[in-house]
Amino acid sequence: MPPTLHQPKGNPTLTAALRTLKRLQEKHNGVVEASDFKDDDQRAVLVDTGFLRQVMKGWYICSSPSDNDGDTTAWYASFWAFVSGYLGKRFGKRYCLNPEASLMLHTGNTTVPRQVTCVTIDSGTSTLNLPFDTSMLVYPDKNRVPTARVEVRGLQVWPVAEALCLAGPSFFANNPREAEIALATIRNASELLPTLLAGDKMVTAAGRLAAAFEFVKRPDETERIRKAFAQFKVALKLVNPFELAEPTISPCKERSPYVLRLRSMWAGWRQDVINVFPPAPDLENQRASYLAQVDERYVFDAYNSLSIEGYRVTDELIERVARGDWKPDGDPENDKTRNALAARGYYQAFQAVKGSIGKVLAKDNASLVVKRDHHDWYAELFGPSVTAGIIEASQLAGYRRGPIFIRNSMHTPLPSDAILDSLEALWDLLEAETEACVRAVLGHHLFVFIHPYYDGNGRIGRFLMNTLLASGGYPWTVIRMSRRDEYMKALEAASVKGQITPLAEFILQEMREWTPECEAKS
CATH class of the missing domain: 3.30.460 (Beta Polymerase; domain 2)
Incomplete structure (x- = not known):
């Protein structure tokens, strides 16, 4: 993603260079050749400050000064633009x-x-x-x-x-x-x-x-x-080039490659998830105790989910927003306003998700619940930031309308013009699925795979996962910050290598942290 260009005070050389870079990145989609610069000093200062990264001799891509040498985000985000340029x-x-x-x-x-x-x-x-x-x-x-x-x-x-x-x-x-x-x-x-x-x-x-x-x-x-x-007297010898046991896409009139991919992933992966998960628990008439258990896990879940997203929060902060005694304006104890707003938003969204789970436990169709309610979760998640004027209210009205990239991932989220069709396909797949564990694991992964929002996709994806787990009586499951790297590797294995088993096993392991009796099938 192109860097946000700031004009540092008292540095006219860098300021001028950034103006040149802004013009070049708009013209060449973030891919720059050395000859594009009339002033070599400008190119040099942009490289020195980290706004340009060399790809090969004479060729550069736009990057962020906060990236370290091992950060792959700028390159993976710019790969096809570089090849094209x-x-x-x-x-x-x-x-x-x-x-x-x-x-x-x-x-x-x-x-x-x-x-x-x-x-x-x-x-x-x-x-x-x-x-x-x-x-x-x-x-x-x-x-x-x-x-x-x-x-x-x-x-x-x-x-x-x-x-x-x-x-x-x-x-x-x-x-x-x-x-x-x-x-x-x-x-x-x-x-x-x-x-x-x-x-x-x-x-x-x-x-x-x-x-x-x-x-x-x-x-x-x-x-x-x-x-x-x-007609030309040629008898063909048919040799099946596929090594699959059976096809993953049924004959249909669908032509969107993104929708076809989601259907193929679901059909190809569902049995792998079933092979990993234990049978769904029987929670008949346990609605109140289940929701109480969800409440008990709020603080731990909020700390870990927000930390996975890169926010620095504390148990004290989470407990304060849960009690309702934190106020964004004039709070001398809060010098991290954005983190505080994120924590407040997470609390509000958590309450909305708990309401959705209540509907699921009351036998509402889980797939229809998440399809309808995920908009509300998102609005609650970022509502405090809108109130504080940090983000525009229009961002709560729909899905992203531009590209986005996942940090250090070789997977590029779907283009914005494919989001609506892809989400409709996801809701249809959820509706048709009979196994709650499949709905939860694949629903979570494919939502994050699509990445329909500019921000908050992981948090909404984990909310979706837990709501769908509840549809089978599986417990609210916390993805711990201490296992963030394993979690990201499991998501990457599914998105890039086409392997869903690592993610299914990871989610089950985290679930068993809370419920040791939930043993994997032998």
């Missing part, structure tokens, strides 16, 4: 990402890749070593740069249909989710046939795609490809 400046539009990279972009993959491959019309071959073990391979092959290129995220890429025809079997084996999504965006196999039948007929690729359509339960498309080749 570098390739655009060097080759114009005389290049194309290879078919596999093209498909990853088309299918809404949110992970920064270790390496991206670019094919050019005319250049030498080179490997650019980039920060944090990422790289870019560039090589010339004019026959692998299609005439009909399309643009995604400012990059020249293959159209989906052509990329599917050219992607090898390893793409389906190594990236099954992306392969399924790409196939789902193909309305009709006739989109593939011009490429499969052109010139030297791509018989092997045709057999692979016909088998892939058969695997994802679209036999009509399989037959269409068969018949097209049969």
